[in-house]
Amino acid sequence: MAKPVLQIIIASTRPGRVGLPVAEWFRDRAAAQDAFEVELVDLAEVNLPFLDEPNHPRLRQYVHQHTKEWSATVERGDAFVFVTPEYNYGFNAVLKNALDYLHHEWQYKPAGFVSYGGVSAGTRAVQMLKQVVTTLKMVPVFDAVSIPFVAQLLDEEGRLRPNDVMNGAADTMVAELERLSAALRHLRPAA
Numbered sequence: 136m137a138k139p140v141l142q143i144i145i146a147s148t149r150p151g152r153v154g155l156p157v158a159e160w161f162r163d164r165a166a167a168q169d170a171f172e173v174e175l176v177d178l179a180e181v182n183l184p185f186l187d188e189p190n191h192p193r194l195r196q197y198v199h200q201h202t203k204e205w206s207a208t209v210e211r212g213d214a215f216v217f218v219t220p221e222y223n224y225g226f227n228a229v230l231k232n233a234l235d236y237l238h239h240e241w242q243y244k245p246a247g248f249v250s251y252g253g254v255s256a257g258t259r260a261v262q263m264l265k266q267v268v269t270t271l272k273m274v275p276v277f278d279a280v281s282i283p284f285v286a287q288l289l290d291e292e293g294r295l296r297p298n299d300v301m302n303g304a305a306d307t308m309v310a311e312l313e314r315l316s317a318a319l320r321h322l323r324p325a326a
């Protein structure tokens with residue numbers, strides 16, 4: 136049987152973003168567990184305009200090609216990990232826009248969070264994000280990767296140098312996503 140697909144969604148689109156090396160570290164860590172087919176989904180590449188669909192997304196009557204492509208991408212996912220910065224105590228607007236575009240595509244799939252920032256490690260952004268993803272019937276996993284003072288973990292080439300706490304948290308979260316994605320699959324309409 137094909138492995139389920141874990142999509143790692145990079146929320147930050149800022150030039151020089153920390154989100155990219157954080158997501159690359161997490162992708163490699165998750166892929167090593169071999170439970171999922173792991174994909175990086177970079178919202179900078181997805182490049183959606185501000186929501187410009189005339190119909191509510193639950194109707195799935197998309198008129199724009201960019202929405203149809205975004206729908207097909209998210210539909211493919213069996214579990215998500217949102218790699219999110221904290222901007223002004225919340226998650227960033229690009230991610231909110233990307234979430235709002237779709238409806239059924241997100242449902243009954245587990246969501247994990249890798250957050251980063253200063254002393255709060257992006258945890259305030261995650262609290263806000265949980266409120267939104269549950270409205271879309273995603274199921275957030277409790278176990279998370281929270282990275283404080285992320286800038287101190289970057290080397291001269293801009294790569295993330297993880298510590299043992301981060302690696303352990305990542306493995307725990309992926310294991311939990313695997314359990315939940317198997318359970319939730321039964322609640323989703325057959326493809």
Ligand SMILES: Cc1cc2nc3c(=O)[nH]c(=O)nc-3n(C[C@H](O)[C@H](O)[C@H](O)COP(=O)(O)O)c2cc1C
Nearest residue numbers: 147149152153154220221222223224251252253254
């Ligand atoms: C608009 C803006 C708001 C920010 N607000 C917060 C904040 O509320 N809490 C925090 O810990 N860091 C905050 N920061 C610092 C970010 O944690 C840091 O810039 C981080 O690198 C942002 O992620 P990114 O590089 O992936 O975009 C903010 C940064 C920006 C650009």
